[in-house]
Amino acid sequence: MNFLDKMERKYGRYALSHLTMYIIVTYIAGYIIALAAPIMRQYLTLEPYYILHGQIWRLVSWILIPPSGLDIFTIIMLFFYYSIGTSLERAWGDFKYNVYIFSGILMTILGSFLLYGIEYAVKGYPALMGTAFSTYYISLSIFLGFAISFPDMQVLLYFIIPIKIKWLAYLDVALLAYSMITSILSGNWAGCVVILCSLANVLVFFLMTRKGKHNSFRQNRRRKEFKKAVSRGEAEYRNLNGITKHKCAICGRTEKDDPNLEFRFCSRCNGNYEYCQDHLFTHEHVK
Structure with missing residues (x-):
């Protein structure tokens, strides 16, 4: 059993x-936001300089900046990423997928501060780099994770x-x-820092899970089947111990007395009174 x-x-x-x-x-x-108030974008970017000066919402707000402009291909890609992302959630389980995504976000934030520190140390003055870090690499990490798993x-x-998805992944890695x-x-070391930090979660995650990655999908499927079986067993146990869903208010019969009995609630009775098919139309209404 590994750490995760x-x-x-x-x-x-x-x-x-x-x-x-x-x-x-x-x-x-x-x-x-980009369509309704384009000027708001400058207040959402991941800028360590402004974060250190009190604008702490930027630690989260940069996630609202989409990875690309809006067009028909973007809409298609959103559907594609939704499809592969949900597939990863089912294959890995919610927890591992959460760790994968949130670690990528955290490493991107740490990378921005690392780059800010390097730029400040080299140039002697703070630099703005909000456009360098974006959600593009979050989407790319989902794609690479899917390509490694499937x-x-x-x-x-x-x-x-x-085309097999691994060849597209090879192309992305080559680019x-x-x-x-x-x-x-x-001499633009900033570009390297952005890529390495933003996608470090891909390398770290698969190094941590490499021993069990071949069985992860089967294990998660077995786990879900086991939970369903346990739920069914608990329901059957409750029924075996006298708990029923229906009971006639007149004769007291339940579905255990006769599986073919039908039960209905009376809308004219004052309260939740349920009757079997023999007494639904013959009982006296409770007022």
Whole structure:
């Protein structure tokens, strides 16, 4: 049992369900803000300088900034990310998916302060870098996580070309590597810091879970089936111990006396009185 499994046993009940849906909702909210009040964007960015001067809401508000502009392809990509994100939630479980996403957010924040400190130490004055850190890498980390977990899953590139998702992931990694190399050659170390910190959660998470990653989907499926079986067993146990769903207010018969009996509540009685089919129309109404 690895560290994450131990943490899940202890804190798993606090994990957020449907986290992917919340992420998509924040993107939609960001698009609405961008359309309704574009000037608000400058107050949402992840700026360590302003955070250190009291604007602490920026630690969270930058998540509202969508990864790209709004067009038809963006809408398609949102549906795509929702699909793969919910698949990861089902495969990994809510807790591990929460850890994966929130660790990425935390490392992005730490990376922004690290870069701010480096820039300040080198240049001698504070630098603004709000545009460098964005939710683009959160979306990319979801995609890379899905590609690592389901490398042979096939998607239609441009809705026409069937391609395994691992090849798209290789392409993304190659583009990231190229971006880092060009940043180093041009002396722009900030670009490297942004990429490494924003996607560090991908490397850390899979190093922590590499021993059990092949069985994680089966384990989560077995866990869910076990919980369902336990719930069914508890329901059957309650029924075996005399707790029934229906009981006639006149004769006292229940569904255990005759499974074919039908029960209805009387709308003309003053109170919640339930009757079997034999007494539903013959009883005296309670006033």
